[in-house]
Amino acid sequence: MARADINWCDVGGRIVVIDVARDIYLQLPQHLVEAFNALRHGGARADGPANRFETLARIGLCDADLGRPAEPSHITVPAQDGPSPATGDVERRPLATGAAIVRIIAMRLAVRLIPLRLLIRWVRRLQSRPSMPMKPGRVAARAALFVQARQLVPARDTCLPDSMALLHFLRSRNMSCRLVLGVRLDPFEAHCWVQDHDMILGDTHERVACFTPILQL
Structure with a gap:
């Protein structure tokens, strides 16, 4: 089967892959896009040069027997920002503000020092905690x-x-939310944001709407 640390999305007919283990993004050339689509829709006996399918297997988008290609990311971006807080809900709270700053600084350092695969493993452990x-x-x-x-x-x-840091800040109060990575092309850019089921948190819909989600945690 496809590698568990490989995720991909379709951006206007072009395939973008995130390889978590190697901490890189890849855009498949058109001949591999055609081979991958043939594999997805035609199975292991899909027609086409064998070396193309072998390349897909090396990338991790399918197994060595060309079976069970990786599924695309099925992530819906909420159509709205989070609601405006009620008056007085965002008064100065030194302890909470300090806790947020500590998380921000710590995560900025962590991203520089820790491989993406380990950061994602940490996020998944964090998400395994109960939410209310x-x-x-x-x-x-x-x-x-x-x-x-x-x-x-x-x-x-x-x-x-x-x-x-925002994910950890919210999950520390058992609030349910998800971390989403998205991409766009021409030129390539990756972005990350937090969302609840029906609202974007700490970011804006205007900003994230131009990205295609590729990974949700």
Whole structure:
């Protein structure tokens, strides 16, 4: 079967792959896109040059026998941002703000020092903890507090560590949420954000809507 640490998505007919173990993104050339689509729809006996299918197996998109190709990512991006917190919900809370800043700084360091596969393993362990249903306003208020804390430690290109920090900040209160990685092309760009079932947290729909989700944790 396909490797468990391989995920892919279709961006306008082009196939983008994230290889978690190697911490890289790949865009399949057109001849491999055609071979992969033939394999998905025609099975192991799909027609085409054998070396193309062998390349797909080496990438990890199918097994050596060309069976059970990797399934695409089925992730829905919420159509709205989180609701605005009620007045007074985002007053200054030194302890909570400090906790958010500590998580932000720690995750920014962790992303520099720790391989992506280990960070993802940590996120999956974090997500294995029980969660409790929360009112949207409460979740939005805590996310808004995190955004305020993030503004105190500004930096560029920190969507991955900051999203991981937000995930941990929310899950520490047993709030349910998911970490999503997305990609876009022309030029290539990857982005990371946190979402609940029906709302985006700590980011905006306007920003994330131009990305195709490739991995959800």
